[in-house]
Amino acid sequence: MQTRWGDREARRRDIVRAGLALFDEDGLPALQMREVARGAGIALGTVYRYFPTKESLYAAMYAARLREFVGGIRQTLAGTDDFETVFVAVATSYRDMYVAFGRDLEVLSPVGGSEPVDPELFDAAVGVWAALRGIVERAGARDPDLSMAALWSAVIGLAGQFTTVRHELHAYSWDDATRYTARLYVSGLAGERDG
Amino acid sequence: MQTRWGDREARRRDIVRAGLALFDEDGLPALQMREVARGAGIALGTVYRYFPTKESLYAAMYAARLREFVGGIRQTLAGTDDFETVFVAVATSYRDMYVAFGRDLEVLSPVGGSEPVDPELFDAAVGVWAALRGIVERAGARDPDLSMAALWSAVIGLAGQFTTVRHELHAYSWDDATRYTARLYVSGLAGERDG
DNA sequence: ACCTGAACACCGTTCAAGT
DNA sequence: ACCTGAACACCGTTCAAGT
Numbered sequence A, B: 001m002q003t004r005w006g007d008r009e010a011r012r013r014d015i016v017r018a019g020l021a022l023f024d025e026d027g028l029p030a031l032q033m034r035e036v037a038r039g040a041g042i043a044l045g046t047v048y049r050y051f052p053t054k055e056s057l058y059a060a061m062y063a064a065r066l067r068e069f070v071g072g073i074r075q076t077l078a079g080t081d082d083f084e085t086v087f088v089a090v091a092t093s094y095r096d097m098y099v100a101f102g103r104d105l106e107v108l109s110p111v112g113g114s115e116p117v118d119p120e121l122f123d124a125a126v127g128v129w130a131a132l133r134g135i136v137e138r139a140g141a142r143d144p145d146l147s148m149a150a151l152w153s154a155v156i157g158l159a160g161q162f163t164t165v166r167h168e169l170h171a172y173s174w175d176d177a178t179r180y181t182a183r184l185y186v187s188g189l190a191g192e193r194d195g
Numbered sequence C, D: 001a002c003c004t005g006a007a008c009a010c011c012g013t014t015c016a017a018g019t
Helices: A008-026 A033-040 A044-050 A054-079 A083-104 A119-138 A144-161 A165-169 A174-194 B008-026 B033-040 B044-050 B054-079 B083-104 B119-138 B144-161 B165-169 B174-194
Strands: none
Touching (some): A008 A033, A008 A044, A008 A054, A054 A083, A054 A119, A083 A119, A083 A144, A083 A174, A119 A144, A144 B174, A174 B174, B083 B119, B083 B144, B083 B174, B119 B144
């Protein structure tokens, strides 16, 4: 299906799709503007009529993936509110994005950076964050926001640890480590409530 | 103090020092081989007689910083074995390295990657890891290795969270979040012991 | 208006020549 | 042996010309 001359919306999608294909295949070094152009079936210069820099293309690719991430968490939350199950699901989705995008992940950050985000995505992220906060609150957190900061750090850290060679250090699987971390937090939060 | 013609050891140090100066000033984009040569007072081609690629120079710069990191933790451990104090100190040192080197940090990974590490550094890292493990054990961990994995994730995650714009999301300082996380773990580990 | 691709700029790497 | 720096290769970005 050929994108028509002048169809800016379809052209933009073609470019982002071509970028993600290269990126998924061989990482950031493979994201070369000449290859993007080739994948999108256009000339090199045309890519720059849609994205003024390589970095802005990367940002668009990232936004596309973020949308999928938030959608996945929403689906999990629709099915359960068990702390451990939700923690493992969120951490696992996060890890998958981390593998691709690395340290610059801004997943679920409703405040966001300097650029205005798609409002629909923004609202979805805020909703997800509030739902997660509710689960933490029911687990006994005295200061749910501070607990969320700690929990979110655990998610980031597990992804970081199991994404490098470092994880070969110990014998624990992703699932074991993630579930154990969830239980440790539940126990710690229960201690806050009861202690 | 001019490095003498043929003094390979001093020359190597000059190059690594020049690289770190550029890197600290303006990050990875500023680490350009021409600039490294200029900073080390040698010709461009000479850099390649010491480091076959830019990546290998980067690895040497990283090893130099890792040595400082391990030395700092050892000093902390010599002064105290209080869980919270040690956790905050380790997390803070880790964060400082994370700011510079990002997701590729392999700090305190005694097994290491493919390249053989300096044996002295290796031994120091193993010693530090064992000492930290002892503290976790005394805090009540039933499976200290699994707890270390979770704790180490917390360190990584806190660094990750407070190193991006994401940390502007909430009102908590590095110190608050780090201390709270330490206490949550202590409470969780005590639950393992007593529960 | 939108698209093209040759040309430019920049930077990692090489290698024949210098001491 | 060690060092030099001009030359090459690669890739992000621009812009005058094409439809």
